[in-house]
Amino acid sequence: MCVDDELLNTYLDDELQQPWKTQVQEHLGYCNACRQRLEQLRVLHQKVQDSVISDEEIKMHQDRVFAYFEKTRFPSANKKQHIFRKKIQVRLVPALITSAAAFVVVFIGAFVLFGTSVQQGQEILPGISAPIDSMHIRQVTDVQKPSLDMFSLEQIVQHLDALGYAVKLEVKAVTPLQ
Amino acid sequence: MEIQSNDERDFKQVYEQVFPILMRVVYHVTNNQDLAEEICQEAFIRFFDKGMSFATLDDAKYWLIRVSKNLAINQVKRKAREMNMVDKLKKYPTNHANNNDGSQVLIEKETRKLVQEAIDQLPQKFRLVIVMKEYTDMDYKQIAQVLHISESNVKVRVYRARKMLESILGQE
Numbered sequence: 001m002c003v004d005d006e007l008l009n010t011y012l013d014d015e016l017q018q019p020w021k022t023q024v025q026e027h028l029g030y031c032n033a034c035r036q037r038l039e040q041l042r043v044l045h046q047k048v049q050d051s052v053i054s055d056e057e058i059k060m061h062q063d064r065v066f067a068y069f070e071k072t073r074f075p076s077a078n079k080k081q082h083i084f085r086k087k088i089q090v091r092l093v094p095a096l097i098t099s100a101a102a103f104v105v106v107f108i109g110a111f112v113l114f115g116t117s118v119q120q121g122q123e124i125l126p127g128i129s130a131p132i133d134s135m136h137i138r139q140v141t142d143v144q145k146p147s148l149d150m151f152s153l154e155q156i157v158q159h160l161d162a163l164g165y166a167v168k169l170e171v172k173a174v175t176p177l178q
Numbered sequence: 179m180e181i182q183s184n185d186e187r188d189f190k191q192v193y194e195q196v197f198p199i200l201m202r203v204v205y206h207v208t209n210n211q212d213l214a215e216e217i218c219q220e221a222f223i224r225f226f227d228k229g230m231s232f233a234t235l236d237d238a239k240y241w242l243i244r245v246s247k248n249l250a251i252n253q254v255k256r257k258a259r260e261m262n263m264v265d266k267l268k269k270y271p272t273n274h275a276n277n278n279d280g281s282q283v284l285i286e287k288e289t290r291k292l293v294q295e296a297i298d299q300l301p302q303k304f305r306l307v308i309v310m311k312e313y314t315d316m317d318y319k320q321i322a323q324v325l326h327i328s329e330s331n332v333k334v335r336v337y338r339a340r341k342m343l344e345s346i347l348g349q350e
Contacts, residue, residue, distance in 0.1 A: 005341065044344055058202070061214070061218070069193070
């Protein structure tokens with residue numbers, strides 16, 4: 001008697017227990033029809049398995065969903081990134097300041113060494129080459145900020161009165177004139 | 179090795195190993211990659227947010243497959259109508275435009291599509307079992323454990339699903 005499809009499928013999946021497994025194997029040894037049928041089933045099984053979604057496609061979805069989890073469930077990973085960024089900034093800023101300072105030093109040094117004479121200065125930078133002394137410095141503005149010291153007590157009281165305040169003056173301590 | 183689902187390291191380990199399996203199962207059950215991605219994401223969200231512990235990685239895997247399988251079945255039911263519409267639109271031009279081009283890639287692509295469409299036609303209980311059998315490394319016993327059915331039931335469903343696939347693909 002030949003092996004039925006159900007048994008052959010189980011055999012194909014290597015799920016057939018002993019002693020049936022050996023019996024089927026023996027039968028397949030001499031039965032051409034069953035061997036052919038098993039081959040057909042194997043081809044079908046292979047065809048279905050080959051139609052699996054590709055690893056690249058899976059990877060794409062996997063990365064996308066993982067990015068979602070990084071964002072919503074593992075904020076610590078994001079924080080680490082921020083700290084890293086800050087470190088870069090902190091390291092970068094002194095470097096920039098140092099190079100700027102070096103540039104200024106070189107610039108001033110060049111003037112100190114080569115560019116101090118008035119004549120030369122006039123040749124190079126005629127607009128700002130006049131030597132700086134008191135003759136050339138003029139006060140541009142003398143506007144002072146108003147302060148209470150500029151007004152007499154009477155003026156202050158009058159002003160407050162005009163604004164509608166009731167002002168009461170009290171002498172707290174009197175030191176006799178000597 | 180115990181797995182704590184909301185522990186970052188455990189989660190990443192499970193995710194790395196189980197996501198591809200989940201995606202394979204859900205995609206071949208739903209026949210829609212974007213939908214499958216959504217379902218896998220939802221399953222892992224539940225996995226993480228519930229903060230459960232599992233005795234082994236396999237237990238976590240079975241839990242995830244079970245949840246996503248249920249989500250997939252619900253989604254397939256809900257979206258059946260609109261997906262059929264989309265499928266009809268997708269099918270129409272390709273069925274008429276093949277055969278002339280003999281390139282191997284196209285034939286492979288075409289076979290892939292035919293097989294997936296055949297799987298799509300299977301009744302749900304056979305579809306789930308055959309997809310798990312063919313696209314994961316689980317054996318009958320493990321599939322039985324995930325689906326809460328008996329091992330001999332799995333065996334019969336695999337056999338009947340293959341029989342149906344054979345007749346559907348034989349007609350093409």
